[in-house]
Amino acid sequence: MPNYDYDIGVIGGGAGGLTVTAGAAQLGAKTLLVEKENELGGDCLHFGCVPSKTLIKSAHVYYLMKNSRKFGLPSMDLPPVDFREISKRIRSVIATIQHHDSKERFCKLGAQVEFGQPTFADEHSIRLNGNTYSAKTWVIATGSSPVAPPIKGLDKTPHITNKEIFFLDRLPASMVILGGGPIGSEMSQAFNRLGTRVSLVDMAPRILGKEDPDMADLVRDVLSSEGVKFYLDSAIEEVRDLGSEKEVRIKTKEGNTVCLKAETILVAVGRGANTNGLGLEDIGVEYTHRGIKVDHRLRTNHKHIYAAGDINGGYQFTHAAGYEGGIVVSNAIFRLPRKVDYTFLPWCTYTDPALGSIGMNESSAGKAGIEYKVWTEEFKENDRSLAEGESIGKIKMILNEKEKPIGVQILGPHAGDLLAEWVAVLNGKVKLSTLAAAVHPYPTIGEINKKVAGTFFSPKIFSKKVQKGLKFFFQLKGRACAEDVCSE
Numbered sequence: 339m340p341n342y343d344y345d346i347g348v349i350g351g352g353a354g355g356l357t358v359t360a361g362a363a364q365l366g367a368k369t370l371l372v373e374k375e376n377e378l379g380g381d382c383l384h385f386g387c388v389p390s391k392t393l394i395k396s397a398h399v400y401y402l403m404k405n406s407r408k409f410g411l412p413s414m415d416l417p418p419v420d421f422r423e424i425s426k427r428i429r430s431v432i433a434t435i436q437h438h439d440s441k442e443r444f445c446k447l448g449a450q451v452e453f454g455q456p457t458f459a460d461e462h463s464i465r466l467n468g469n470t471y472s473a474k475t476w477v478i479a480t481g482s483s484p485v486a487p488p489i490k491g492l493d494k495t496p497h498i499t500n501k502e503i504f505f506l507d508r509l510p511a512s513m514v515i516l517g518g519g520p521i522g523s524e525m526s527q528a529f530n531r532l533g534t535r536v537s538l539v540d541m542a543p544r545i546l547g548k549e550d551p552d553m554a555d556l557v558r559d560v561l562s563s564e565g566v567k568f569y570l571d572s573a574i575e576e577v578r579d580l581g582s583e584k585e586v587r588i589k590t591k592e593g594n595t596v597c598l599k600a601e602t603i604l605v606a607v608g609r610g611a612n613t614n615g616l617g618l619e620d621i622g623v624e625y626t627h628r629g630i631k632v633d634h635r636l637r638t639n640h641k642h643i644y645a646a647g648d649i650n651g652g653y654q655f656t657h658a659a660g661y662e663g664g665i666v667v668s669n670a671i672f673r674l675p676r677k678v679d680y681t682f683l684p685w686c687t688y689t690d691p692a693l694g695s696i697g698m699n700e701s702s703a704g705k706a707g708i709e710y711k712v713w714t715e716e717f718k719e720n721d722r723s724l725a726e727g728e729s730i731g732k733i734k735m736i737l738n739e740k741e742k743p744i745g746v747q748i749l750g751p752h753a754g755d756l757l758a759e760w761v762a763v764l765n766g767k768v769k770l771s772t773l774a775a776a777v778h779p780y781p782t783i784g785e786i787n788k789k790v791a792g793t794f795f796s797p798k799i800f801s802k803k804v805q806k807g808l809k810f811f812f813q814l815k816g817r818a819c820a821e822d823v824c825s826e
């Protein structure tokens with residue numbers, strides 16, 4: 339049996355790679371982690387979730403200050419935003435979390451951490467900084483990067499991506515965002531709230547294309563009402579550098595040509611897998627531009643090489659990468675043949691209101707040919723939402739033909755947090771009646787979860803049939819006032 343230097347080698351120190359490293363090292367596997375940057379944490383910590391949510395919070399506070407009268411407070415004459423201060427806050431939040439993702443922490447857990455850009459020398463070893471490291475099992479977790487779309491002139495026109503947007507040294511006066519996915523949508527609202535004039539262009543007819551149209555359209559309506567200008571169903575024809583301004587020429591659905599001018603262009607049209615430089619071709623690991631091909635156990639075509647996180651082109655979320663890291667540990671270290679199951683993988687787009695989703699939505703249930711029914715509850719019926727001034731949105735609970743919940747969509751305040759209860763209900767196969775009967779604290783926004791489950795049972799419990807039965811058995815006397823009197 340060959341004698342390898344390590345039991346497991348992990349390439350990429352982001353959410354996926356760190357999960358595998360921590361798990362494997364703590365289970366006693368001799369673990370090597372290789373990261374190409376100087377710090378661990380990956381995109382989520384440095385250019386993704388953490389900076390975006392920190393920026394969104396600053397934008398939200400500024401927006402509340404500008405709208406203080408809505409809360410019965412005096413109006414304020416606010417100075418413009420100094421973006422360097424926001425960047426400073428972003429850097430400080432990243433630095434705090436960085437301690438958790440430090441080389442020292444992983445060293446304490448028992449892993450060896452090396453920085454540099456590795457290349458596979460053969461199926462079991464990499465070359466790194468002039469040395470060779472071999473491992474019985476390898477995990478590729480190198481994440482993804484923003485894709486540069488083939489738009490005429492874009493390569494000659496300065497533009498930014500998620501790598502630069504959080505660290506600008508001043509707030510752009512205007513911005514054209516290419517792409518209406520989660521990143522484009524979140525950033526359009528945040529920058530608009532901070533004072534940038536934002537236009538968003540997408541070739542699709544709606545933003546957030548994976549979501550149900552009614553929910554996505556509601557997000558767009560809110561963003562529009564705040565001032566974001568949308569150019570949907572529009573083809574980007576050319577981008578030009580005009581010096582202090584950039585021009586984006588688009589053709590609308592109606593065939594009109596529109597020239598949008600802005601100080602900054604943000605490109606957020608999708609992500610491509612970070613496969614460059616790994617030498618995957620040389621060892622025959624199969625991949626496309628979307629990602630490395632894996633089976634249900636996240637094994638590549640070489641069964642001892644796994645690919646977890648954004649790199650495999652699946653669900654591109656930090657929690658998905660973490661989940662996949664756990665699957666790899668089960669398969670590679672415990673040798674338990676565990677398959678991935680994304681049935682109840684939740685996600686959330688952190689616009690305000692936020693749009694969270696778990697399980698099937700109407701679109702995916704329809705595509706799967708499932709006969710479903712939708713139960714909804716609006717946030718304007720929730721007492722706490724009204725008190726908070728957050729009454730836009732609704733929750734949709736989707737039941738299959740057996741009246742079992744198969745998915746929930748929430749558009750409203752703290753949608754991501756509200757999903758947590760559904761994570762437990764759906765994964766734990768908790769009965770809807772249990773959720774509907776469980777006491778929730780009042781007044782909370784979370785009561786909406788109980789309420790929507792209750793709306794399913796109400797017509798059954800308060801039916802004529804039940805009334806008739808109770809009348810028969812217990813001689814109940816029926817209505818105390820005539821129906822027509824109530825409507826007067």
Ligand SMILES: Cc1cc2nc3c(=O)[nH]c(=O)nc-3n(C[C@H](O)[C@H](O)[C@H](O)COP(=O)(O)OP(=O)(O)OC[C@H]3O[C@@H](n4cnc5c(N)ncnc54)[C@H](O)[C@@H]3O)c2cc1C
Binds near residue numbers: 616657
């Ligand atoms: C703006 C933005 C906002 C986001 N917001 C959210 C959110 O709110 N919630 C959410 O769940 N997800 C969010 N995401 C997605 C999330 O960041 C990714 O899904 C997550 O980071 C994927 O983890 P990963 O481990 O696969 O890759 P990464 O975290 O990107 O880690 C990959 C690591 O591999 C390293 N690497 C790359 N190539 C090599 C190489 N050749 N050799 C060695 N190391 C290499 C990289 O430097 C990096 O450290 C957001 C993304 C962006 C861009």
